[in-house]
Amino acid sequence: MTTRLLHSAVGLAITSAILSILIFRLASPIAAVFELSVCAGLIFAIFISSITVTQRVSAERLIIRKKERLRKFWLLPIIIVLVAAALSQVHFQMAFNLPAQTEENNVKIILWNLRHLDLLGQIVILLTGAFGVVILFKEWKND
Amino acid sequence: MLSLFLLLPLLGIIILNLPIKIKMQSVALLYVLLLSVSQVIVVLFHPDGFWNRPDVWGRFFELRLYVDNLTLVLLLSIGIVVFIAVLVAWHKITEPKQRLNFVSLVLISLIGMNGTVLLADIFSLYVFIEITSISSFILIAFQRDLNALEGAFKYIILSSLATVLMLGAIASLLLFSGDTSFASVSEAVKNNSKNIIVISAIGALICGFFIKGGLVPFHAWLPDAHSAAPTAVSVLLSGVQIKTLGAYTIIRLVTSVFGYTNSVAYILMVVGTISIIFGALGALGQRDFKRMLAYSSISNMGYIVLGFGCGTALGMAGAVFHMFNHSVFKSLLFVNAAAVESRTGTRDMNKMGGLASRMPLTGLTSVLASLSAAGVPPLAGFWSKLIIVIALWMSGYHAYATIAVLTSIITLAYLLSMQRRVFFGKIVEEYKEVKEVSFGLVFPELILAAIIVGVGLFFPLLFNSFIMPISSFLK
Amino acid sequence: MINDMSQLFWMCSIGAILVFITGFYCILVTFNLIRAIIGMDLLTKAVTLFLILAGYVTGRTGLAQALAITLIVIEVVVIAVAVGVVLCVFRHNKTIDVKLLRNIKG
Numbered sequence: 001m002t003t004r005l006l007h008s009a010v011g012l013a014i015t016s017a018i019l020s021i022l023i024f025r026l027a028s029p030i031a032a033v034f035e036l037s038v039c040a041g042l043i044f045a046i047f048i049s050s051i052t053v054t055q056r057v058s059a060e061r062l063i064i065r066k067k068e069r070l071r072k073f074w075l076l077p078i079i080i081v082l083v084a085a086a087l088s089q090v091h092f093q094m095a096f097n098l099p100a101q102t103e104e105n106n107v108k109i110i111l112w113n114l115r116h117l118d119l120l121g122q123i124v125i126l127l128t129g130a131f132g133v134v135i136l137f138k139e140w141k142n143d
Numbered sequence: 144m145l146s147l148f149l150l151l152p153l154l155g156i157i158i159l160n161l162p163i164k165i166k167m168q169s170v171a172l173l174y175v176l177l178l179s180v181s182q183v184i185v186v187l188f189h190p191d192g193f194w195n196r197p198d199v200w201g202r203f204f205e206l207r208l209y210v211d212n213l214t215l216v217l218l219l220s221i222g223i224v225v226f227i228a229v230l231v232a233w234h235k236i237t238e239p240k241q242r243l244n245f246v247s248l249v250l251i252s253l254i255g256m257n258g259t260v261l262l263a264d265i266f267s268l269y270v271f272i273e274i275t276s277i278s279s280f281i282l283i284a285f286q287r288d289l290n291a292l293e294g295a296f297k298y299i300i301l302s303s304l305a306t307v308l309m310l311g312a313i314a315s316l317l318l319f320s321g322d323t324s325f326a327s328v329s330e331a332v333k334n335n336s337k338n339i340i341v342i343s344a345i346g347a348l349i350c351g352f353f354i355k356g357g358l359v360p361f362h363a364w365l366p367d368a369h370s371a372a373p374t375a376v377s378v379l380l381s382g383v384q385i386k387t388l389g390a391y392t393i394i395r396l397v398t399s400v401f402g403y404t405n406s407v408a409y410i411l412m413v414v415g416t417i418s419i420i421f422g423a424l425g426a427l428g429q430r431d432f433k434r435m436l437a438y439s440s441i442s443n444m445g446y447i448v449l450g451f452g453c454g455t456a457l458g459m460a461g462a463v464f465h466m467f468n469h470s471v472f473k474s475l476l477f478v479n480a481a482a483v484e485s486r487t488g489t490r491d492m493n494k495m496g497g498l499a500s501r502m503p504l505t506g507l508t509s510v511l512a513s514l515s516a517a518g519v520p521p522l523a524g525f526w527s528k529l530i531i532v533i534a535l536w537m538s539g540y541h542a543y544a545t546i547a548v549l550t551s552i553i554t555l556a557y558l559l560s561m562q563r564r565v566f567f568g569k570i571v572e573e574y575k576e577v578k579e580v581s582f583g584l585v586f587p588e589l590i591l592a593a594i595i596v597g598v599g600l601f602f603p604l605l606f607n608s609f610i611m612p613i614s615s616f617l618k
Numbered sequence: 619m620i621n622d623m624s625q626l627f628w629m630c631s632i633g634a635i636l637v638f639i640t641g642f643y644c645i646l647v648t649f650n651l652i653r654a655i656i657g658m659d660l661l662t663k664a665v666t667l668f669l670i671l672a673g674y675v676t677g678r679t680g681l682a683q684a685l686a687i688t689l690i691v692i693e694v695v696v697i698a699v700a701v702g703v704v705l706c707v708f709r710h711n712k713t714i715d716v717k718l719l720r721n722i723k724g
Contacts, residue, residue, distance in 0.1 A: 026674040031683040050652045116204040121270035129695035132281045136702030292707045303658045314669040
C-alpha cells in the first residue's frame with residue numbers, strides 16, 4: 001500500500017511539472033513559476049504525511065480490493081466516451097467578441113492596484129492556514 | 144466606512160495573538176461580543192455617518208463594497224448568530240488557549256461572511272466563500288474527536304468539488320467578459336445568452352452553490368458535519384453559514400447577474416421542493432438530537448430556495464424573511480441541544496425524558512423555537528412560511544404550495560416528537576437531579592426567544608417598513 | 619501562428635480534461651484518505667489550467683494570472699488543512715484504511 005501511495009504522489013509531482021510547463025507556454029510566466037514553487041512545497045508535505053501513515057496490507061486483501069475497485073466503476077469509461085462524443089458535436093467558436101481591453105495587462109499592476117479585495121482575502125487565508133496548522137498539528141497532551 | 148466590516152475583525156485577530164502578558168481570553172470575549180453587537184446596532188439604527196461616508200483610507204487601497212437591503216438582513220443575521228455562538232462556546236470550552244483559537248477562527252469566519260455579502264465581483268465572491276469554508280473546516284475539527292474529523296473530511300472533499308464547479312464556471316464566463324465584476328459579467332451573459340458555454344457555466348455555478356448550501360442532492364456532508372461539530376460551531380454553521388454561502392449567493396447572482404429565466408426558476412423550485420421533503424423525512428427517524436436538527440436545516444433551506452424560485456417580489460421577501468427566522472430559531476434549538484447535552488451528557492433522545500420540570504427555561508424556549516419552526520401563529524416562523532405559500536399560490540404553482548403546506552405538518556410532527564421525548568413525559572431516573580444550566584447558556588436562549596416572539600407579534604407593523612423593501616433590488 | 623495557437627489550445631484543453639477525470643476517479647475509487655487529497659489537488663490543478671487557458675484565448679493574460687495566483691494560495695491552505703485532518707485521524711486509531719472510509723462514504 002505504501003508503494004502505491006508513493007506512486008500516486010510521484011504522479012502528482014510529474015503532473016504539476018507538466019502543468020507548469022503548459023502554463024508557461026500559454027504566455028503566463030509568473031503563474032507558472034508560482035505554481036511550480038508552491039506546489040513543490042505542497043507535494044513535499046504530502047510525501048512526508050504519506051510516509052507517516054504507512055501500513056502493511058496483506059497480499060490477498062490487495063487483490064480483493066483491486067477487484068472491488070474495478071467492479072464498482074466499470075461504467076465510468078463508457079460514460080466518458082459518450083460525453084466526449086457528445087461534446088465533439090458541439091461547435092465551439094473561437095471568436096469571442098469582448099469589450100475592448102482598457103486596463104494594463106501586467107500582472108503585478110493588476111494584482112496590486114486593482115484587486116485589493118483578493119489581496120485581503122489572501123492575507124486572511126494565510127492566517128487561517130496558520131491557525132489550522134497550529135490547532136491540528138499540535139501534540140496531544142492527554143494521549 | 145464599509146470596509147470596517149472586514150478590517151475590524153482582522154485587527155482583532157492581530158491584537159489577540161500578540162505575545163502580551165495580559166488575560167487575553169477576557170479581551171477576546173469582549174472584543175468579539177462588542178463587534179457582533181455593534182454590527183447588529185449599525186444595521187438596525189442605520190446611522191448615516193457610517194453607511195454613507197467613504198473610507199478614510201480610500202487613497203491607499205480601495206475595497207469595492209456595496210450594500211443594499213438584502214445585505215442588511217444578512218449582516219443582521221450574521222451579527223446575531225456570531226454573538227450567540229461565542230456565548231455558547233465560552234460555556235463549553237474552558238481552556239484559555241483554546242478559547243483564544245476559537246475566537247480567532249470565529250473572527251476569520253466573520254470576515255468571510257461579511258465579505259461574501261458585501262462585494263460585487265464573482266472571483267472575490269469565491270475567495271471569501273473559501274475563507275468561510277476553510278475556517279469552518281478547522282472549527283468542525285476543533286475538539287479532534289473521530290466523528291468530527293470524519294465530518295470535516297467529508298465536508299472538505301465535497302467543498303472542493305463545489306470549488307471546482309464554481310471556478311470552471313468563472314473561467315468560462317471570463318471567456319465572454321473582460322472582467323470579473325458583476326456588471327461586466329451580467330452584460331456578457333445578456334449578450335451571449337444562447338451560447339451553450341454560458342448556459343452550462345450558469346448551471347455549474349448554481350450547482351456549486353447548492354453544494355455549499357447543503358441542498359439535495361448535494362447534502363451528503365451536512366448531517367455529519369453539523370451533528371459531529373462542537374455545538375457552538377453547529378450554531379454558526381447551521382444558523383448563518385449555509386444561508387450566506389448557499390442561499391444569498393444564489394439570490395444575488397440570479398437577480399444581479401444572470402437574469403431570471405424560466406429554466407433557472409424551474410431548477411430552483413424543483414431542488415427546493417425535493418430538499419423540503421427529503422429533510423423532513425430524514426429528520427423523522429433520528430435519535431440523535433443534533434442530527435435531527437441538521438436534517439431540519441436541509442428542509443428549511445429548501446423552503447428558502449423554493450420561495451425565491453417562485454419569482455415574484457412577495458416570494459423573494461418571504462425567502463429572505465425565512466432566512467432571518469431560520470437563523471434565529473435554529474440557533475435557539477442548537478443552544479437547547481447544548482444545554483441538554485451539558486447537563487445529561489448524551490444526545491440520544493430516546494434516553495431522555497421529562498427534562499422540562501428540571502430545566503424550565505430550556506424547555507420553554509425549546510417549545511417556542513419548535514413552534515416557530517413548524518409555522519404556528521403568532522410566532523415569527525408562521526409569517527415567513529405563510530408569505531412563501533401565498534406567493535406560490537398567487538403565481539399559480541398550486542402543487543408546490545400544497546407540498547410546502549403538507550411538509551409543514553411533517554415538520555410539526557418531528558419537532559413535537561422531539562419535545563415529547565426530551566422535555567415532557569416521564570422523567571428518567573438518572574436525570575432526576577439535573578439542574579438548570581448556568582446563566583451562560585440561559586442568556587442566549589432568552590435573547591433568541593425574545594426575538595422570535597417579538598418579531599412574530601409585531602409582524603404586521605414590520606411588514607411594510609422592513610419586509611417589502613427587501614425586494615426593492617429585484618428590478 | 620494561428621495553427622500553432624490552436625494546436626496548443628487543443629493540447630492544453632485535452633490535458634486539463636484528462637487531469638480532471640483522473641482526479642475525479644481518484645476520489646471515487648480510493649480506499650485511502652491521502653489519495654483522496656491527491657485527487658482533490660489534481661482537480662484544482664485542472665481548473666487552474668482551464669483558467670489560464672481562458673485568459674490565453676481572450677488575451678487577458680494579466681487578469682488570468684492574478685486569479686490563478688490567488689487560487690494557488692487558497693489551494694495550498696485547503697490541502698494543508700486536509701492533511702492535518704487526516705493526520706489527526708491517523709493518530710486516533712493508527713489506520714487510514716477501508717473501514718474508516720466506508721464510514722465516510724456511507
